[in-house]
Amino acid sequence: MRSQHTCFQIAKHREQRMSFGKAGWLAALAAVAVSLTAAMPAQAQQKQTLLNVSYDPTRELYRAIDEAFIKQYKDTANVDLTIRQSHGGSGRQARSVIDGLEADVVTLALAYDIDAIADRGLIPENWQSRLPQNSSPYTSTIVFLVRKGNPKAIKDWDDLIKDGVQVITPNPKTSGGARWNYLAAWAYALEKNGGSEDKARAFVGDLLKHVPVLDTGARGATTTFVERGVGDVLLAWENEAFLAQEELGPDKFDIVVPSLSILAEPPVAIVDKIVDKKGTRAAAQAYLEFLYTPAAQEIIAKNYYRPIDKAVAAKYESKFPKVKLVTIDDKIFGGWRKAQKDHFSDGGTFDQIYLPQKK
Missing domain, CATH: 3.40.190.10 (Periplasmic binding protein-like II)
Structure with a gap:
């Protein structure tokens, strides 16, 4: 018959062995986790493409806007964004979107052309109220x-x-x-x-x-x-x-x-049916909102469009001649x-x- 002391030693030995085993198992698991984490790449950068269907003379403006926004969006949203441009007469561009050109955003010469797209159910009727200044981030004449x-x-x-x-x-x-x-x-x-x-x-x-x-x-x-x-x-x-x-x-x-x-007020809008189909709403919304930022307003003024930001407009006031204007x-x-x-x-x-x- 084993003594009480012997039984105690055996029990203690088993407890230590189990304790060491558990600790070793946990250590091994942690090591595996670290190894797997090190082996995994950083979160993959998402890639998206936007199509901006615009009117005829905005090529230079949006080339500069796109370059600035793509960099910012990559830094803030971790999205590798490509922005494609389409340019032509505003009425013809609106007709192209109505006929199936999958624009994520439209930046056209006048509100009627975007109204025509809204009339086909691609954009809500209240589109002009969704961004400041009746959705016109700049003006011209x-x-x-x-x-x-x-x-x-x-x-x-x-x-x-x-x-x-x-x-x-x-x-x-x-x-x-x-x-x-x-x-x-x-x-x-x-x-x-x-x-x-x-x-x-x-x-x-x-x-x-x-x-x-x-x-x-x-x-x-x-x-x-x-x-x-x-x-x-x-x-x-x-x-x-x-x-x-x-x-x-x-x-x-x-x-x-x-x-x-x-007073010419070229407006902008998201084409809801397209961005929801493509999953690009967040990028399209950020793109149009960017147009109202001081950085974009500077680009707008440098490309000879009249900015709506008061501080930027004051800075470039001497650049634009004063003229009596009627409105639509x-x-x-x-x-x-x-x-x-x-x-x-x-x-x-x-x-x-x-x-x-x-x-």
Whole structure:
């Protein structure tokens, strides 16, 4: 029979052996865990692609915006982002999205073109309330670009209808910029003639007689004027006029600011049906919100668009000429839906005053 002391020693030995065994097992498990952790790569960086469908003259702007945003988004969201761009006349771009071009975001020349996309159920009707300033992160206006020395002495809208003056402007059926051009001319004629629509109609009709060709978009019209040498004056987005001077030199062109122009408010929107299908909503939302940041507003100003950030606008105030501006929401136009219906729909005022000239 074993003694009590012997039994105690055996029990203690077993306890120690079990204790050492448990400790060893835990140590081994920890070592394996460390080994596995070391062997595992860091969290894989997600890759995504956005398509920004934009209007004609924004190529340079969004090239700079994309570069800045891609870097920031990689740092903050650990996403390797690619942003593809599509550019063309704003109305034509909207039609492409409606017809199936899978844009994650649209950055077009005017609200009506995004409304047209919303009317097809791709974007909510309240899209304009989802971002500040009616979803317009910058503004612009319409100016005249003339050849150096202004040989035709063009100072205001009336000078565009003088004998021998050729005017270059795109087609308002396909170009957002052309619609802004047309409405600015209409507003000038109304103001000059005491609100007479008949006289405004006659003035714009006369102006169109001086247009030798209607390009489909603003950049095409700029190419016609700047590179092909056609025309005496280009009705241009302010940023396009400045860009032409910058790229070709101030010795080639002058900018003329008319007595009255129009406040152009190019808007932006997420295309909800597409981002939800592709899983890119977070990136698309961050991209558009980035446009309102001081960093992006600086890029906007440097590319000759008018920033909406007050501090940035004050910094670049001297860069942009002061001009009297009407807006699309003024009584004379009644908003984009009414202006589109009255002037640019099939059989509207533009068709009535332009199409007979082609016969």
